[in-house]
Amino acid sequence: MKLGDFDLADDLLLDLSGPGPRYTSYPTVPEWSETFGASDATAAIERAALRTSEPLSLYVHLPFCSRLCLFCGCTVEITKRRDRVERYLDALEGEFELIARHLGARRDVVQLHWGGGTPTHLDPRQLERVYAMVSRRFRIVAGAEVSLEVHPHVTTFEQVDVLRALGFNRISMGVQDLDPHVQALIHRDQTTDETVRLVEHARRVGFEGVNLDLLYGLPAQNERTFGATLDTIAKLRPDRLAVYGYAHVPWLKEAQRSLEQHGLPTAQERARLFALALSKLGACGYEVIGLDHFALPTDALYRAIDDGRLHRNFMGYTTAPAREMIAFGMSSISDVGGAFFQNERTAAEYEARIARGELPVVRGMQRNADDDLRRAVIQDLMCGMRVDLDELGVRLGRDDLAATFAVEWRELERYRDLGFCTLSARRVDVTPKGRLFLRRMAMVFDAYLRGRTSQTTQRFSRTV
Ligand code: SF4
Structure with missing residues (x-):
């Protein structure tokens, strides 16, 4: 693969392009x-x-x-x-x-x-x-x-x-x-x-x-x-x-x-x-x-x-x-009051529930403090291409983030070695070469993926 000045072996790309969320x-x-x-x-x-x-x-x-x-x-x-x-x-x-x-x-x-x-x-x-x-x-x-x-x-x-x-x-x-x-x-x-x-x-x-x-x-x-x-x-x-x-x-x-x-x-x-x-x-x-x-x-x-x-x-x-x-509307997703929730995915169900005077919500989640912290990290990575633990700590009033993300930081070393990011003790910056693998780096911070079977993960689209 040629991506700017960057080449990647076929088998490595295959490994890195496996399924993952779009966040x-x-x-x-x-x-x-x-x-x-x-x-x-x-x-x-x-x-x-x-x-x-x-x-x-x-x-x-x-x-x-x-x-x-x-x-x-x-x-x-x-x-x-x-x-x-x-x-x-x-x-x-x-x-x-x-x-x-x-x-x-x-x-x-x-x-x-x-x-x-x-x-x-x-x-x-x-x-x-x-x-x-x-x-x-x-x-x-x-x-x-x-x-x-x-x-x-x-x-x-x-x-x-x-x-x-x-x-x-x-x-x-x-x-x-x-x-x-x-x-x-x-x-x-x-x-x-x-x-x-x-x-x-x-x-x-x-x-x-x-x-x-x-x-x-x-x-x-x-x-x-x-x-x-x-x-x-x-x-x-x-x-x-x-x-x-x-x-x-x-x-x-x-x-x-x-x-x-x-x-x-x-x-x-x-x-x-x-x-x-x-x-x-x-x-x-x-x-x-x-x-x-x-x-x-x-x-x-x-x-x-x-x-x-x-x-x-x-x-x-x-x-x-x-x-x-x-x-x-049907299938639409709200993000309000610290929760996500989604409406019925078929028009028939959606319309029937409204007719009964009910909000047509079919699933959702009330986020906890760890969800909100990881959400902020993943947002910083997906939007700003970087995570700065000092800046994030000030924003969220936390002084323990380096310890909280010690395991994730060690996992990022693999991506640093591949040239996808630069890594210091409290900051990661995605390089232009790493942009294609942004989802994969965000997955490092996803606490729920750690508990997933690979069969469940397979249901996401490929990351590349
Ligand atoms: S069917 Fe085509 S036009 Fe309609 S939403 Fe899907 S992509 Fe868009």
Whole structure:
């Protein structure tokens, strides 16, 4: 493998690329319990309600798409029926009402994000209806980040205009790969022209931030074709890019199994594709952020590194304007009142529970002090590419961190010897060579992995 000036033997890469969490949360979802239910979630929300002056982040899950992309890892429902969408929106409205009841006066929102699915599967009137659900119950403060994900193939200029008029200021578009052969294999129709026109229109009507998502590790991708995609995308100058490694988890997403017949890139090939993104986007002025994001130096995500506001959550990397997030819709995950909790993963269950007047929580976890400490360490590593025990100790009021992490520090010596990090008695810094193995280094601090069987660990996607 060639990654900058760095070569790695095949067998070592194979060993290092084994399964592991993406750390969009710590503790990770498999540690959460189904004994955590609606009453625990209500208690967490009511604890959060006491901090009336602190703003919130909100997430809304709109799960609909008209066609399934075979690589999709999201919780989606494929439908073309408008009445089906309306029924879901009725339930969503019910959930807003249930949660708002427990939130007291805590209503300021500094970040609102709609994900899916494809939020623009909704028609303009339905988009307005969802926005009204939020704005009737929450105060979206001036300067808030209001964003959503869209699929350019199904998104019209009219929808973009409506969204902008509602107050959306950031738009994120799925691209994955522009090569027609790759697109055919993954069942995704999306011409380059559609993407270009939508980016240009979003800018024209005043969206401040445009984000594009690419995916490496798909069938038939190679350095030539992915390089061409990167060149075209870089010319569009999106403010941010996410270049995700495709997570192949057919035991969770059955449709992904059909991609295997075309041959998936090996760990070596995946590493080369990511290295190509690093070099091409770096040459075009993009700064790499954390595991898989790229931003122009003018973008808030890049500036957030210096301000210490860069944060990793279920949406990936964000500027973390709020500490707590409440999520609405099937399968969505909240992080509030010191707890994580997730809603029912099927629309039928989600809608049935709302109809019974219950919060549709299916699993969750109340974090303890050790969870919060390790969460802070993993956040520092995944966001800032370093852990400084002195700085962390001041932040958390702890003077025993070197002793607490003595075992982890010894484990990091292996990565230091491979050139993935520099290590002193109280600080670890990930090197550019180590970026690809960030998840693996974060795993060192995951207390729950120590108790796992390898069979359980196998359920995560590969780290490279
Ligand atoms: S458009 Fe997005 S959410 Fe919908 S099926 Fe494709 S990848 Fe999944």
